[in-house]
Amino acid sequence: MINKLYFTTTNEEAQKNAFDAIEEEQSSIGYYDLPEQNISSILDYCDTISLTVEAIAVIGIGGSSLGAKAVYEFIKPVKDLPRKLYFFESTDPINITNLLSKLDIKKTHFLVISKSGNTVETFSIYKYIYSLHNDPFAYTFITDPGSPLEQYAKEVNISVLHLPENVGGRFSVLSTVGLVPLALCGIDIQSLLSGAKTIKESFFEHGYIQDTLLKKATYYAKNHAQYHINCIFAYSETLKYFCEWYVQLWGESLGKLQRHSAFHVGLTPVGLIGPKDQHSFLQLIMEGTRDKSVTFIKIEDFHDSIRIPDISLAHLESLDILNNKTFSQLINMQCDSVIEALLEQESIPLDTISIPSISEYDIGSLIYYYELLTSLVGELIDVNTYNQPGVEAGKIILKKKLQGI
């Protein structure tokens, strides 16, 4: 991964403090250690799932689905995977019925993922699917040790896997939560972790990414009152669900009351896909209010050689300049052109991330990069990055409604 910043910041004191805080945080926040974990028990478990199982279905929402979905949808178009992966992540009845029509329920293994073990959406769907197919061998639960879900599992003889300690949902993609569904579908989870590990080492062992991440986080934090919308502009359809994962990670981690004040703060994430969103959101970036930073993500080589043919169309000869270009060249030229156009504007903080290709290693590195960035910015804007107290009120009201109170 190459990350190039087109803005500068000089606040070395803040950078040092943030680095120290993150280094210290490693002992209490679980996600930092995930790249080094031993995955043999996960692989062993995956081997116990029958080869007759053709599809894996995650029943989970938010942090229980977005990470695996991001990786799966990135890799799926370029790799011949042995099993399909589905996500039941909504109580929308149309969505549930539609998903069920796509899979053969008797050849599907369901992963019920709930950290707390009592998520309303997850259990509504689980109950419904269980009523259609009540074979305990068709299910595996992933939850925190001792959760109500684990206790239930013991009663009905369903296998349980645990989340590691102190790993929050939105930081859990590199734990059992993401690794189990991905491994079951033939994703190389060791490469995924290796990609993450490279970024981790580069950050903590004074590699090049340390300086870049500290500068970027400090810039975002220092200027958060002005640049409080942070766009990812990713030039590949394969990164669409990575953007959704980023939106949760960024929004839920950084939208908070400050720890030492009564101020509401927050950085708003926006995920964009190029070139499509050149015809949508770009106008707003170029000419709209100067409240947005933009990070372009490029894939250097799509390893796909389809090419615009050498055809000249009458009256459309001006488009002959496209001829013989590969689409890979074209999409990256489009990205570079938009970057150049934005650099000519004032007051749009911009950086670029290049990854070499569409691989597990590369998405692993992107994931860990964004997790570190989130932790750093959270520290610097003085919020608790790892909780989400704001979502409780709605849950309490829902419970009352369900009870008819």
Next chain:
Amino acid sequence: MINKLYFTTTNEEAQKNAFDAIEEEQSSIGYYDLPEQNISSILDYCDTISLTVEAIAVIGIGGSSLGAKAVYEFIKPVKDLPRKLYFFESTDPINITNLLSKLDIKKTHFLVISKSGNTVETFSIYKYIYSLHNDPFAYTFITDPGSPLEQYAKEVNISVLHLPENVGGRFSVLSTVGLVPLALCGIDIQSLLSGAKTIKESFFEHGYIQDTLLKKATYYAKNHAQYHINCIFAYSETLKYFCEWYVQLWGESLGKLQRHSAFHVGLTPVGLIGPKDQHSFLQLIMEGTRDKSVTFIKIEDFHDSIRIPDISLAHLESLDILNNKTFSQLINMQCDSVIEALLEQESIPLDTISIPSISEYDIGSLIYYYELLTSLVGELIDVNTYNQPGVEAGKIILKKKLQGI
């Protein structure tokens, strides 16, 4: 449609001026008249497409694809459609290859949609697909009269349909651009227009939506410096692509330099889907910076009777309150709970839109509602709602790169 505002505004002078401006604008901006158009020529044209055609593929980007996609993805899950609809809207080679693998090119009719008639993405893809399948009867072009695309069409005997006059890409879903692909797939386009017409009449003929739209637009405009992020929180997966259409409409129309100043202004659109995004973006709305308005969109009746079964799970008895509820009830209770939770917060302007069901009529009304709202807000924040000068710079740079300059 029922639209309820939970905020008030008293600026009647601004409301009157905005209404007058929109009324006057009808003579020069083409989209206003679309609900009353005669669709018989479109339906006649559709009848000329062979019944052996199994799929329709739109080659188009931005305004040429987002509208049809929004309607198609809304209706598809609830209606047995005779043909599938695909969208080639990216130069991403993986995406192109992947889409082509899903369809039988010889049983597909391609609609090449480009208002200007020389869109880089559209013609790169068209050239590629044409090189694989050069049968002129497999293509229809939709473009402005006299465009280079129309001239080319005459040379190669490909049929051409026109966009109506003065209809911009992002306001074109109810014109040939959206209606032709939708009608070819069995969508009831007359109902779509009827839904739009109901909103149009209610607005221009002093129906209830006039007051609501004027109040909402005036509030957004007056407070745009503070509430410059406008979220749609739609409680159905079927509205996912409607949100993408909204993002283009809102962002590209309102992100501008003001007409009478050198100020950059803009309202940033965010599309959210519930309940999924309760586990993602909601925390940021609840506790983050007070810079967001939220519009909830609810579907009153999903016409789907799947129900959470009356099963009690040991150790999870607290979830028995879900039993016997339909998913339709549950998802709407979730929506109501989040609305109530947000209403308990200060400084989060909120409104709700309810549509009765998932139908062409309902999405037609939503579309026209948002088009009118966009026009009103654009007028009130003093921008040219209908151009997009900010996207030109990147195109010029791309052209130079392609020429090797």
